[in-house]
Amino acid sequence: MLKNKENRVMKIVIYVVCILLAILSVLPFWIMIVNATRSTTEIQQHAISLIPSSYMMNNIKILLGKSFNPAVGFMNSLIISIGATVLAIYFSSLTAYAQVAYNWKLRNVFFSFIMVVMMIPAQVTMIGFYQMVYKIHMTNRLSMLILPAIASPTMVFFMRQYLQPTLSMEIVQSARIDGAKEFMIFNRIVLPIMKPAIATQAIFSFVASWNNLFTPLVLLTDQKKYTMPIMVSLLKGDIYKTEYGSVYMGLTLTVLPLIVVYLLLSKYIIAGVALGGVKG
Amino acid sequence: MKSKKPGYDRYAKYGYIFSIPFVIAFLLFSLYPTVYTAVIGFTDLKGLGKTDIHFLTDDLFRNFKTVLSSPSFQLAFRNTVVIWLANFIPQMLLALLLAAWFTDKRSKVKGQGAFKVLLYMPNIITAATIAILFSGFFGYPMGPINDLLVRFGFIDAPIELLRSKTVARGVVIFIQTWMWYGSTMITLISGILGISPEIFESAEVDGANRVQTFFHITMPNIKTILLFTLVTSLIGGLNMFDIPRLFQDGKPDDATLTTSLFIYKQAFSGSYMYNRAAAASMVMFLIIAVLAAMMFFVMRDKDEVKLNKQIRQQQKAYAKKMKAGKENGSC
Numbered sequence: 126m127l128k129n130k131e132n133r134v135m136k137i138v139i140y141v142v143c144i145l146l147a148i149l150s151v152l153p154f155w156i157m158i159v160n161a162t163r164s165t166t167e168i169q170q171h172a173i174s175l176i177p178s179s180y181m182m183n184n185i186k187i188l189l190g191k192s193f194n195p196a197v198g199f200m201n202s203l204i205i206s207i208g209a210t211v212l213a214i215y216f217s218s219l220t221a222y223a224q225v226a227y228n229w230k231l232r233n234v235f236f237s238f239i240m241v242v243m244m245i246p247a248q249v250t251m252i253g254f255y256q257m258v259y260k261i262h263m264t265n266r267l268s269m270l271i272l273p274a275i276a277s278p279t280m281v282f283f284m285r286q287y288l289q290p291t292l293s294m295e296i297v298q299s300a301r302i303d304g305a306k307e308f309m310i311f312n313r314i315v316l317p318i319m320k321p322a323i324a325t326q327a328i329f330s331f332v333a334s335w336n337n338l339f340t341p342l343v344l345l346t347d348q349k350k351y352t353m354p355i356m357v358s359l360l361k362g363d364i365y366k367t368e369y370g371s372v373y374m375g376l377t378l379t380v381l382p383l384i385v386v387y388l389l390l391s392k393y394i395i396a397g398v399a400l401g402g403v404k405g
Numbered sequence: 406m407k408s409k410k411p412g413y414d415r416y417a418k419y420g421y422i423f424s425i426p427f428v429i430a431f432l433l434f435s436l437y438p439t440v441y442t443a444v445i446g447f448t449d450l451k452g453l454g455k456t457d458i459h460f461l462t463d464d465l466f467r468n469f470k471t472v473l474s475s476p477s478f479q480l481a482f483r484n485t486v487v488i489w490l491a492n493f494i495p496q497m498l499l500a501l502l503l504a505a506w507f508t509d510k511r512s513k514v515k516g517q518g519a520f521k522v523l524l525y526m527p528n529i530i531t532a533a534t535i536a537i538l539f540s541g542f543f544g545y546p547m548g549p550i551n552d553l554l555v556r557f558g559f560i561d562a563p564i565e566l567l568r569s570k571t572v573a574r575g576v577v578i579f580i581q582t583w584m585w586y587g588s589t590m591i592t593l594i595s596g597i598l599g600i601s602p603e604i605f606e607s608a609e610v611d612g613a614n615r616v617q618t619f620f621h622i623t624m625p626n627i628k629t630i631l632l633f634t635l636v637t638s639l640i641g642g643l644n645m646f647d648i649p650r651l652f653q654d655g656k657p658d659d660a661t662l663t664t665s666l667f668i669y670k671q672a673f674s675g676s677y678m679y680n681r682a683a684a685a686s687m688v689m690f691l692i693i694a695v696l697a698a699m700m701f702f703v704m705r706d707k708d709e710v711k712l713n714k715q716i717r718q719q720q721k722a723y724a725k726k727m728k729a730g731k732e733n734g735s736c
Binding site: 132135136139140142143146147149150151153154156157168169170171172173216217219220222223224226227228229230231232235237240241242243244245246247248249250251252253254255256257259260272273275276278281307311332335336338339342343353354355357358360361369372373376379380383384387388391394395398399400 | 414416417418419420421422423424426427428429430431434435437438439440441442443444445450454456503506511512514516518519520521522523524525526527529530531532533534535537538539540541542544547548549551552553556583587588591592594595636637640641644646647650651665668669672673679682683686687689690693694696697698700701704
């Protein structure tokens with residue numbers, strides 16, 4: 126009896142804390158979206174409100190009348206994120222396959238090497254990277270943000286962990302007997318086997334690339350090449366100083382696509398985080 | 406396992422061939438920039454658009470000495486460590502508590518899926534956006550926080566909250582915690598679910614309560630995951646950039662200046678001191694490399710122990726077989 130009561134109290138505590146934390150997750154975005162529909166005067170009178178107003182179109186008009194161009198940022202971010210994700214997925218799978226399927230002398234050395242370098246962030250080598258790109262006159266080229274994805278040590282690591290228990294060498298052997306070339310076996314047989322891992326890794330690679338601020342900030346100086354996070358940083362500039370409603374509108378425009386995609390894919394994303402595939 | 410019969414390794418060359426794209430991209434976009442950064446650290450390279458390098462002739466290590474003795478870098482490093490510690494500890498405690506609740510069979514928390522989705526959400530949103538959003542929330546004279554404080558009578562008139570070092574740093578710490586505890590929680594939950602349920606059952610049979618079970622069974626069994634989280638979080642924390650940069654750009658009074666932000670400001674503003682920024686980068690690189698190596702040894706040991714065990718077992722089995730074969734032969 127006593128234990129039951131104790132259990133019920135415990136349960137109430139758990140739900141209250143969880144609901145409070147859930148509200149804490151949603152509230153900042155809700156205030157943002159509501160303020161995006163309110164006029165600057167309304168916000169100046171009361172900066173917090175839970176009920177939307179009717180100045181949405183007006184805010185959009187002011188926002189787009191200045192240097193903030195969400196369409197350009199969106200397109201550039203899309204090109205970079207898709208390009209980087211496709212390259213990272215394909216070549217990481219290929220490298221992981223080389224690890225799992227073949228017996229080569231330097232295999233273990235190479236894997237240890239991948240494990241060591243996967244922890245080293247790109248940021249600490251940025252000065253050299255910038256100088257190199259500047260020397261060959263490739264700043265403001267989106268390709269410089271896409272091509273490095275070919276070598277993604279973290280993804281190779283997770284792809285290998287997935288492939289190791291999943292790949293049966295018998296299938297590969299029988300394909301060989303049927304006369305398939307090694308490269309074709311990878312493309313036609315191994316890649317389809319890896320679909321579940323590819324799906325999770327693709328989501329995280331895409332999001333990481335989409336949210337990346339540091340590298341584009343260093344490399345891109347041309348407004349036409351700006352990515353979404355750099356576009357967002359323009360909202361902090363002086364030109365929007367008093368246009369509160371428009372700033373919230375701009376932020377909302379960058380967040381909404383992410384929230385929609387997140388809610389659609391949340392099942393896979395949570396499963397992916399559980400595998401430990403996000404950090405780093 | 407590693408038989409070297411001729412013909413067996415007919416396909417071995419494909420291991421090399423398929424690794425070529427990775428290696429080339431790594432050499433071009435990672436190794437070369439790393440070495441180049443290290444080299445720049447020993448030169449006098451500064452000024453926008455400059456690329457020619459001349460090694461320092463008077464004192465090769467001058468940039469490193471300047472950076473290490475610079476109060477600004479020291480402050481940035483202290484800030485980075487303080488901000489990381491102050492967000493990691495509450496983040497870890499909260500994540501552990503939630504993970505214990507969500508995996509506890511006795512409480513059976515309903516709606517876990519929805520809670521996980523909501524608590525993880527801030528992690529997926531662009532950090533740049535979040536930094537600017539919070540900077541707006543703490544706006545002066547009229548931001549949502551000031552509005553709340555005035556409405557509920559805590560203060561009479563709006564105050565410029567972000568002029569306080571404590572508030573500015575506190576908000577950065579809050580944002581970091583808020584963005585990452587959901588992720589840590591999910592990682593820990595998956596770790597706890599990986600523990601064999603029998604251990605928990607026998608603990609329950611032995612009359613262990615929730616707290617005892619947590620400290621004596623759950624915690625020791627997720628040690629590796631805790632360490633993994635610690636090191637990845639530390640490396641991420643040492644590179645904190647987006648939030649401090651777009652929240653207050655290191656202000657007020659450099660209270661939110663982190664090492665990454667210091668490096669960025671040295672190299673890409675003011676007098677474009679690429680050489681000093683490179684030296685500072687290398688200092689951070691060394692710290693992170695040591696952490697990564699530690700991580701590598703801890704993670705590798707486990708795999709290797711397992712592998713060695715397997716090999717030993719196989720050898721034993723093989724020896725037995727040989728022995729049996731010999732005996733059969735002698736008969």
